[in-house]
Amino acid sequence: MVIPAGGALGLYISIPFCRSKCTYCNFASGVYPASEHARYVDSVIEDLAAAPAWAARMGVQLPRRVDTVYLGGGTPSLLAAELLARLFAAVRGEFDLEPDAEITVECAPGQLADQTLEALVATGVNRVSLGVQSFVDREAAATGRLHNRAVVLADVMRLRAARICNLNVDLIAGLPGQTFASWQESLKMMEGLADAGIPHASVYMLEVDQDSRLGREVMAHGARYHADLVPSDDDLAQMYTQAIERLDKAGLEQYEISNFCRTGKESRHNLRYWQRRPYLGLGLDASSMLAADEDHRVLRSTTTDDLKAYLESSEPVETTWLTRAQQHEEAWFLGLRLNVGVEVAAVQREFGEAMVAPALQAVARLAENGLLSSDGKTVRLTAQGRLLSNDVFQEFLELEAPATPLRSPLAR
Numbered sequence: 044m045v046i047p048a049g050g051a052l053g054l055y056i057s058i059p060f061c062r063s064k065c066t067y068c069n070f071a072s073g074v075y076p077a078s079e080h081a082r083y084v085d086s087v088i089e090d091l092a093a094a095p096a097w098a099a100r101m102g103v104q105l106p107r108r109v110d111t112v113y114l115g116g117g118t119p120s121l122l123a124a125e126l127l128a129r130l131f132a133a134v135r136g137e138f139d140l141e142p143d144a145e146i147t148v149e150c151a152p153g154q155l156a157d158q159t160l161e162a163l164v165a166t167g168v169n170r171v172s173l174g175v176q177s178f179v180d181r182e183a184a185a186t187g188r189l190h191n192r193a194v195v196l197a198d199v200m201r202l203r204a205a206r207i208c209n210l211n212v213d214l215i216a217g218l219p220g221q222t223f224a225s226w227q228e229s230l231k232m233m234e235g236l237a238d239a240g241i242p243h244a245s246v247y248m249l250e251v252d253q254d255s256r257l258g259r260e261v262m263a264h265g266a267r268y269h270a271d272l273v274p275s276d277d278d279l280a281q282m283y284t285q286a287i288e289r290l291d292k293a294g295l296e297q298y299e300i301s302n303f304c305r306t307g308k309e310s311r312h313n314l315r316y317w318q319r320r321p322y323l324g325l326g327l328d329a330s331s332m333l334a335a336d337e338d339h340r341v342l343r344s345t346t347t348d349d350l351k352a353y354l355e356s357s358e359p360v361e362t363t364w365l366t367r368a369q370q371h372e373e374a375w376f377l378g379l380r381l382n383v384g385v386e387v388a389a390v391q392r393e394f395g396e397a398m399v400a401p402a403l404q405a406v407a408r409l410a411e412n413g414l415l416s417s418d419g420k421t422v423r424l425t426a427q428g429r430l431l432s433n434d435v436f437q438e439f440l441e442l443e444a445p446a447t448p449l450r451s452p453l454a455r
Contacts, residue, residue, distance in 0.1 A: 230290070
């Protein structure tokens with residue numbers, strides 16, 4: 044990663060508070076007393092002020108200009124209006140926020156108070172991501188969501204009335220009890236919102252791992268949280284393919300494995316991650332990626348995922364200097380997430396032809412398997428490659444190892 048002269052920074056601020064913990068959630072978030080909110084915001088504000096000194100100690104560049112801000116969670120919309128105002132005032136006090144900066148806040152439908160909405164507008168928030176997950180009320184309720192379809196539609200109207208029209212809606216394929224018919228119902232609702240002007244949608248595959256209650260139950264072949272009703276991988280693949288086709292017809296074109304939008308409405312902040320541009324993460328379990336002052340080194344850091352530990356000391360608990368080989372690997376597996384793909388000449392300029400050569404051999408092999416397409420200039424995932432993306436990416440992490448047979452799990 045090379046930060047161009049005058050380049051800008053992205054800020055990610057983690058807000059880990061939830062009204063209830065969804066069964067599928069594997070993020071560092073939870074239900075905490077409201078009394079912790081102010082203390083937590085105080086810690087984040089302290090981190091904002093301390094960031095330049097920390098960056099200097101680590102020998103990394105920290106651009107003062109900021110062109111994207113993203114409050115994720117958890118449910119950032121649970122913060123009181125005065126806490127949001129303090130937080131954004133601190134951001135503007137410590138960094139130079141671009142006049143056209145994209146400022147996104149994640150909101151849970153039904154958990155956006157009038158005063159909070161007014162605070163979002165007053166602080167300059169111009170994009171909201173709604174964690175809908177399903178427009179089928181029984182599916183949402185089964186996973187611990189506290190909203191129904193009517194609440195979602197009401198919040199969309201409230202946001203647009205407040206002139207926050209750059210909206211994203213999250214959906215999850217693979218929820219317990221989800222059927223092809225119910226998935227079509229959610230997609231139909233999303234099509235209707237797209238027709239009404241909603242410019243962005245995200246479609247994620249249910250993640251089954253040890254970090255969520257539902258994931259652990261699925262892995263144990265249990266029935267709690269309706270784990271026995273989770274659709275099969277083959278059904279998930281079909282649901283994902285249906286989403287791509289239907290959203291495209293609705294004017295939301297896929298630009299990344301899980302993301303769809305109208306032209307020009309890509310998530311500018313999330314693009315930073317896939318394009319390997321610098322970002323600073325603040326708060327619980329937040330990650331940063333910053334370039335060193337010299338030697339083409341890149342630093343990745345992560346804060347603790349334990350709230351008590353974070354409030355006692357918010358210094359990053361993990362810091363890793365990426366080697367050139369690791370940066371090269373990331374250039375491939377992050378770049379391939381995007382539908383525009385990876386430009387071969389650009390990777391060769393950054394890393395040299397000798398380092399890139401084994402990757403091109405992997406490209407040729409994967410192209411023969413129908414998982415990548417290449418015209419000699421640009422490499423992209425095929426439709427089948429997106430279904431097996433984790434396995435494709437793994438090939439770029441083992442460039443010097445013998446090729447292994449591709450497995451079939453569906454990838455997020």
